[in-house]
Amino acid sequence: LRMYIGRGTKVYLLPLRHRGQVSFDITALCPDGAWSPEVSRDDVLATVEGFDERLVAITRGLDMAGVNVRAVYDIDPVETWHSDSVVLVGDAAHSMLHHQGQGANSAIEDAGALADALREASSVREALARYQAVRKPETDKLQAISRQGWSEEEIEDVFPGQKPADAAPKE
Ligand SMILES: Cc1cc2nc3c(=O)[nH]c(=O)nc-3n(C[C@H](O)[C@H](O)[C@H](O)COP(=O)(O)OP(=O)(O)OC[C@H]3O[C@@H](n4cnc5c(N)ncnc54)[C@H](O)[C@@H]3O)c2cc1C
Numbered sequence: 001l002r003m004y005i006g007r008g009t010k011v012y013l014l015p016l017r018h019r020g021q022v023s024f025d026i027t028a029l030c031p032d033g034a035w036s037p038e039v040s041r042d043d044v045l046a047t048v049e050g051f052d053e054r055l056v057a058i059t060r061g062l063d064m065a066g067v068n069v070r071a072v073y074d075i076d077p078v079e080t081w082h083s084d085s086v087v088l089v090g091d092a093a094h095s096m097l098h099h100q101g102q103g104a105n106s107a108i109e110d111a112g113a114l115a116d117a118l119r120e121a122s123s124v125r126e127a128l129a130r131y132q133a134v135r136k137p138e139t140d141k142l143q144a145i146s147r148q149g150w151s152e153e154e155i156e157d158v159f160p161g162q163k164p165a166d167a168a169p170k171e
Contacts, residue, residue: 003099004055008154009047010099011055024058027072027099029154039069072097074147077140082128089114094139096146106139 004011014023028047030037041064048059074097081088090107114131121127 004051006051008151009051011048011051024062026059027097030071033071035071037069037071039067040064074143077136077143081132081136084125084128087114087128087131094136094143096139096143098146099148100142100146102142102146106135106142109138110135 001015002013009026009028012023012025012027014025016023026044026047032038041060041062044059044062044067045056048056073095075095078088078093081093089110091103093110094106096103096106110131113134114127117127117131117134118124121130
């Protein structure tokens with residue numbers, strides 16, 4: 001994996017060895033809150049302006065018909081993950097941006113920690129509290145790290161007066 005970061009934009013090159021392909025992924029702040037924003041080649045070129053010329057050349061050569069454009073969102077840490085009998089795991093508890101590749105990994109670790117807590121605690125209520133106490137400090141950190149690269153000023157510039165989560169389309 002290679003990642004290039006600048007001005008709120010991240011560019012990844014991810015080898016897909018089993019397919020003999022390379023995934024070329026650009027993540028940028030976008031004021032359009034749609035799940036699938038309309039993006040032209042010129043928009044994408046403007047996003048990578050100032051990056052290494054090889055990245056600009058790859059972008060210029062993209063077949064836009066084969067480019068998948070989708071929105072990604074994260075959430076602020078959730079204070080409580082459980083009631084006495086219902087509990088959140090995975091993205092429902094701590095959805096994070098994908099930049100550290102930790103979302104699915106965290107969901108799997110949640111499941112393991114929850115199983116351990118249910119085995120060890122003397123009640124469901126105690127198990128759920130124990131599970132949260134073990135996992136939340138880890139995922140709070142991962143959520144913060146996964147947001148890094150976009151400063152508060154950059155977020156304010158694109159989403160004035162809003163938090164990124166507020167930019168999601170309302171159902
Ligand atoms: C672009 C991108 C790249 C990523 N790369 C990585 C990576 O490299 N490594 C990594 O670890 N993670 C990565 N992730 C994150 C990972 O995909 C998620 O963290 C993970 O899928 C979360 O699993 P989950 O089971 O909690 O939620 P989900 O996978 O979202 O599962 C929730 C399920 O519930 C279903 N559902 C929703 N509402 C209802 C309903 N009302 N009734 C019934 N079913 C419902 C949904 O259809 C879905 O199938 C990436 C995410 C993105 C967007």
